[in-house]
Amino acid sequence: MTNKDDSANQPVTQYHRKGFGLKDVVEVELKKVYESDLIAKLRASGNVMTVNGITIKLAEAFGFCWGVDRAVSMAYEARQHFPDRKIWITNEIIHNPIVNQNLREMGIGFLQMAEDGSKDIDRIGQGDVVILPAFGASIEELKSLEDRKCEIVDTTCPWVSRVWNRVVNYDKKDFTAIIHGKPDHEETVATASRAGTYLIVQNLAQAEWVCNYIVNGGKKEDFLARFDKAVSLNFDPDVDLVKIGVANQTTMFKGETEQIGKLFEKTILAKYGPTQIDQHFLSPGDTICDATQERQDAMLKLVEEKLDLMLVIGGFNSSNTGHLQEIAHKRGLPSYHIDGPDCVGPGNVIRYKSENSEQTETKELFFPEAGDVTVGVTSGASTPDQVVAEVLERLFALRA
Ligand code: SF4
Structure with a gap:
């Protein structure tokens, strides 16, 4: 490691929003840890491979976005650039346990998040380095980090x-941001903190409920009780739903985000008429990220194939990843959301995240012990190829 850092006593917060020019240095390590020969082979053979009677069909787009x-590369570069400094990550850099474990092993500390969403930032000392995750940080969190005079790798x-940018723009025009997202997801928390006035809807059913309120009115208390943790301070549905713009968490299910955008547009059109629509509604545009969209499209295609399980x-x-699982579930396929190889076997059982978000284990053999079987496989945007490869090896071993 080379120490190019001479700013440990920096009195003010410094931001780094790019790498440190060490991409070539960390690339070798990243390839070794996260890429896989097996997956490279699978890609080269058109994403299909048969081993021990098990045919694997990989989605056309999957894995690391x-x-x-x-x-991840910036985090590895930060470790190289600040070899002697204490480095922290706020909660998780991405939602993958194996990547986070690797960073821990590099001596990077993780600031745990309490149930109320607060993070243990008292552990950060002046001059420490703090890495903000891919899904960002809230304005409040940034302010508290700045108070600690640390150095930030964003x-x-x-x-x-x-x-x-979109929600800031809504705020400037005095519009309320309707955010399609999960109220406790870090990305949505960060987006909401920039929005001024906001309402978070998790799904189409909630959006329909809000639209009904816009058109027909209702009891304000009911509204506020229903969206208790999903509105800005002093939110008043009778005032704050008059001028709205739609935004979203980048990883939501694309079809649902589109439906929600159209529903609000239709509702505002019905209420104020076509000549007034621009004064009351700002179009969301397309803010589902390419990677999410590609993975969802590939999954929609994959589930149309003849698969025994997914x-x-x-x-x-x-x-x-949850939204990819949702696609398989809606298609009626036996499908399992797992977080790594340890979920598979031994004993032909699988530990997975169930529909009600709990972790559970199959009681019967989840995998046919003989005969040809076709397994569809995909992985979320924060899953390294190496993890997918290890899962496949566990699967092949069930028939070894
Ligand atoms: S899933 Fe999309 S928004 Fe999230 S980190 Fe990847 S590219 Fe960015």
Whole structure:
């Protein structure tokens, strides 16, 4: 490691929003840890491979996205650039347990998040380095970090920043941001913190409920009780739903985001008429990131093939992985959301995240012990190829 750092006593917060020119240095290590010969072979053979009677069909697009790749690379570069400094990551750099474990082993500390979403930033000392994750950080969190005079490596994905720009623009025009996202997801928390006035809707059903309120009115208390943790301070549905713009968490299910955008547009059109629409509604544009869209499209294509079962690999708290699993589930395929090789076997059982978000284990043999079987496989945007390869090896071993 080379120490190019002479700023340990820097009195003010410094931001680094790019790498440190060490990409070539860390690339070798990153390839070794996260890439896989088996997956390279699978890609080269058209994403299909048969071993021991098991045919694997890999989705056309899967795994590490550009934004995650960039964030992990910046974290590795930061370790090289600041070899003697204490480095922290706020909660998780991406939602993948194996990547996070590797960073821990490099001596990077993780600031745990409490149930109320607060992070243990008291552990950060002046001059420490703090890495912000790909899904960004809230304005409040940035302020508290600045107070600690630490140095910040900001890996926020530019796709996430695009959504932030959109909600800031809504705020400037005095419009409320309707955010399609999960209220407790870090990205949505960060987006909401920039929005001024906001309302978060998680799904189409909630959006329909809000639209009904816009058109027909209702009890304000009911509204506020229903969206208790999903609105800005002093939100008043009778005032704050008059001028709205739609935004989204970048990893939501694309079809649903589009439906929600159209529903709000239709509702505002019905309420104010076509001549007034521009004064009351700002179009969301397309802010689902390319990577999420490509992985969802590839999954929609894969589930149309003849598959006996489907494995969706990614962190249990990874939103985009959850949406891939949702596609398989809606198609009626036996499918399992697993977070790594340890979920598979021994004893032909599989540990997976169930529909009600709990981790559970199959009680019966999940995998046919004989005969030909075709398994569809995909992985979320924060899952390294190496993890997918290890899952496949466990699967092949069931028939070894
Ligand atoms: S999933 Fe999209 S928004 Fe998230 S890090 Fe990857 S490219 Fe960026």
